Amino acid sequence: MKTLRQYLDGTACEKQLKDLIELIAYQSIPIRDAFIDNQSYAGTENTYGEEQAALDKWADTHIISVLGKSGFVKEIASEEQPDIVRFPDAEGDYAVVMDPLDGSSLIQVNLAVGTIVGIYRGGNALQKGEDLAVAMYMLYGPMTVLTITVGNGVFTFALNSEETFVLLKENIQIPEGKLFGSGGIRNEWLSGHHDFISLCEQNGGKLRYSGSFVADFHQILTYGGVYCYPAAQGKPEGKLRLVFEGNPIGFIAKQAGGAISDGTQDLLTVIPTKPDHRTPIYVGSKNVIESVESCMKKQ
Structure with missing residues (x-):
């Protein structure tokens, strides 16, 4: 081997x-x-x-x-x-x-x-x-x-x-799957994120969320779908860090045919302003990330 x-x-x-x-x-x-x-x-x-x-x-x-x-x-x-x-x-x-x-x-x-x-x-x-x-x-x-x-x-x-x-x-590609998982407190989610999660549920999505970004993303890489840690009421910047978490995982996702977004833009194009640059994160299958951005535009 x-x-x-x-x-x-x-x-x-x-x-x-x-x-x-x-x-x-x-x-x-x-x-x-x-x-x-x-x-x-x-x-x-x-x-x-x-x-x-x-x-x-x-x-x-x-x-x-x-x-x-x-x-x-x-x-x-x-x-x-x-x-x-x-x-x-x-x-x-x-x-x-x-x-x-x-x-x-x-x-x-x-x-x-x-x-x-x-x-x-x-x-x-x-x-x-x-x-x-x-x-x-x-x-x-x-x-x-x-x-x-x-x-x-x-x-x-x-x-x-x-x-x-x-x-x-080798040459892994993220399928257009139906797994989804979201961090944050549900009653603090913003309307666009609520709408997106409802859409996932209506489309037969299966919830997978452990609290380990790496482990949860590895499932998405294998089966397809989306990992989310959204903005919240009073926390528009979300929780996860662009530099340490978003960029490396997002780069892998894009190389596997997927995408990463903060809900409005490709995170890989954002220049970090400091090491602790927090951002909402949606990463996974490309078509699912497009659905995220569509929901966010309506909120």
């Missing part, structure tokens, strides 16, 4: 970028090994006022340390850090954006969580999503799975018993 490195060697990626991708991908092994000893909450909050799981902090510190020592990366924007972490003496000229542990509230109940990563050339972390060189996520479920695009299709790899990523699926 083709390994991750064999796949990368068949792409147009430069050697240093291939090495960086592999370095990040294989951090899934120590992160997964750290689950048992990092079950609790850390008693601290991240810069956004959200309670941190112990593994949030562990994964964040671990990945930043590994990337800093590598010399590949000039900047890291992490969901767990208030500011961009800079390595001005790095030989490489890449910037990494990441949510080191997405869905960490699910650790104690042993549901799937993941790591979301985007890589930019040019050493600047605050770029448009459409300018990503690489988008990837590691999903820690029954298998440890890596889903990746280098701008030429979407591929999924699974970690085997020899701790090597081997090809599982």
